Amino acid sequence: MLAHSPNGLMIRKLESIFPLSDEERQVLSELPIQVTAFRPDQDIVRVGDHPFQCCLVLQGFTCVYKLTAEGKRQIVAFHVPGDIPDLQSLHLKVMDNSVATVSPCTLGFIPHETLHDICNRYPRITAAFWRETLVDASIFREWMTGIGRREAYNRMAHLLCELKVRLEAVGLVEDGTFDLPITQAELADAVGASTVHVNRVLQELRADGLIRSKGTQVSILDWAGLKAAGDFDPLYLHRRRDGNA
Amino acid sequence: MLAHSPNGLMIRKLESIFPLSDEERQVLSELPIQVTAFRPDQDIVRVGDHPFQCCLVLQGFTCVYKLTAEGKRQIVAFHVPGDIPDLQSLHLKVMDNSVATVSPCTLGFIPHETLHDICNRYPRITAAFWRETLVDASIFREWMTGIGRREAYNRMAHLLCELKVRLEAVGLVEDGTFDLPITQAELADAVGASTVHVNRVLQELRADGLIRSKGTQVSILDWAGLKAAGDFDPLYLHRRRDGNA
DNA sequence: CGCTCCCTTGATCGTTCTCAAGGCCCGTGG
């Protein structure tokens, strides 16, 4: 399996939540993917757009965000290599959110037509993509309960737990350490807090011995403690290895 | 079209977001649906369950909720007649949230097996159900940005706008008036606020001449004003009539 | 070497929570 090719990455990610047959892997590995590099903070698609293709993250982090009338931003999701941030656009023709790069990114683009075609011929691939959008929705639910009912300290811990688990699925964590090229302002937009408060919360997490950070590298020092602080149960990520079918 | 039959209601709701052919309508109208009555505040499925069927709301309101370790509840969605609150369970075998009745309800149940069978034979019905789950996800995104970035007053206005539009799609609004059998405590769990604060916010909305309420009946007195207060743009509901494909 | 972006810190303000209690409506039972 070409884990370093765009297709191999996508397959690896899909397989972390859905079992694929050899034939299905083969079909997916032959999908034409057009690769493009992006700088940080570039919009990929915007609210109101009618995309004709989906975007696969190959390197870097992207985010899905919405703006309020007052101009405040809420990041509703981060996406890491292997993810498809706008997979929904396959069936929702108008974007109700924007997608942007957070760090420098390499992105792959796949035309809707190609995806529709492959879905028509391989119902189980339809199911795999559908399932991927359902896991995204599950993450939305989890974030929402965090923002609505947990304090900022716990939300931040939760976010770090989630990113660690998701990055692990694509081999981007070593010894509890991973690269997190996300500014505190962006973390703030994600957890629904102010930049200042996020800064203080991160200091607390460090002071409590849960994490350490050096530049954009984050190390989890106390996984059990961080999970407890974040009230984190990976069930909602619906990974196959957690006993989810 | 039997708009009063369980199947007719489901079809009407689906058609508000997805165009169906005569044949597809026919197939859906023949789905066997087992109808059961529920009292208020009854769990229909719980976190950790492995459901073998999906639940269609026929009468009343249901909610999807999650609990934090501290026992706080976040309602992440309300569902009204025509909706399928646990459609996700078709592809996510373990429930990551619970579903409960809010008011007295009539619910219809459809085995997963039946749904999978129909999806295999009618790819466009697959697409319709997939799309329904995508619209649910879009609503999660919108709620999340509200909870994260809007104040309680605006969130409450937004929620009322959304319910009005969704109830309209199934013919449950007359002259801007609809039945809202949801307690203030439940509204609080949905907008991520305390019961006390929701009470005050509702008083403000009434004082501002935006709504009126009598018992469980809510009347929208100033639709434009309520939309403005809620920063409400129905785009995210992806109804066909809003120019969404 | 200076600019810009990001992180950090201090102080004040405010939305919202929590605690506590009183009132209303309505169904139940005597």
Place this chain on the structure above:
DNA sequence: CCACGGGCCTTGAGAACGATCAAGGGAGCG
């Protein structure tokens, strides 16, 4: 018919989490 009880709504007051405002410091880059 009326007393009782239990939800649910309402109100008040104090506390807290977190926002906002303001400013300084560090690191990378041209």
